Amino acid sequence: MALTQVSSNKCTGGFQKVFEHDSAELKCKMKFAVYLPPKAETDKCPVMYWLSGLTCTEQNFITKAGSQLPAAEHGIIIVAPDTSPPPQTDQRQLPHRPRQDVHQWSLICALKNPGKYKAVSAFAPICNPIQCPWGQKAFSGYLGSDRSTWEVRALQPC
Numbered sequence: 444m445a446l447t448q449v450s451s452n453k454c455t456g457g458f459q460k461v462f463e464h465d466s467a468e469l470k471c472k473m474k475f476a477v478y479l480p481p482k483a484e485t486d487k488c489p490v491m492y493w494l495s496g497l498t499c500t501e502q503n504f505i506t507k508a509g510s511q512l513p514a515a516e517h518g519i520i521i522v523a524p525d526t527s528p529p530p531q532t533d534q535r536q537l538p539h540r541p542r543q544d545v546h547q548w549s550l551i552c553a554l555k556n557p558g559k560y561k562a563v564s565a566f567a568p569i570c571n572p573i574q575c576p577w578g579q580k581a582f583s584g585y586l587g588s589d590r591s592t593w594e595v596r597a598l599q600p601c
Contacts, residue, residue: 482518
């Protein structure tokens with residue numbers, strides 16, 4: 444995967460960067476933000492993945508989270524991918540489940556990969572999207588009206 448640096452700005456002693464890459468799976472360009480604290484210039488630092496909501500780009504983290512200062516103070520790298528639906532992509536053609544609830548995915552990925560993550564947390568995950576109106580609307584739009592396919596795809600985020 445070839446990365447292109449889109450921007451790099453000095454921020455709280457470190458750098459707030461944005462990168463872009465071609466996603467073979469989503470068949471479009473995707474961006475992600477990386478905050479590098481000052482400590483990252485000389486030492487290894489832990490990495491935290493910040494997954495925003497369905498309609499959030501990497502800019503949501505950069506402009507609204509306010510996490511750069513605590514990350515700088517504690518020497519934490521933060522990676523924040525664009526979690527918005529890709530433009531003009533037929534979600535029903537994707538090999539994996541659409542990104543309708545990244546919070547649920549973070550929980551499932553951590554549970555399916557014991558030992559890979561030191562911690563995981565999710566704010567208000569939709570743990571049973573098939574049974575709520577928002578999830579039903581998302582699945583209908585992404586996967587079509589055949590509900591028998593929803594359950595299989597709902598449990599395969601990773």
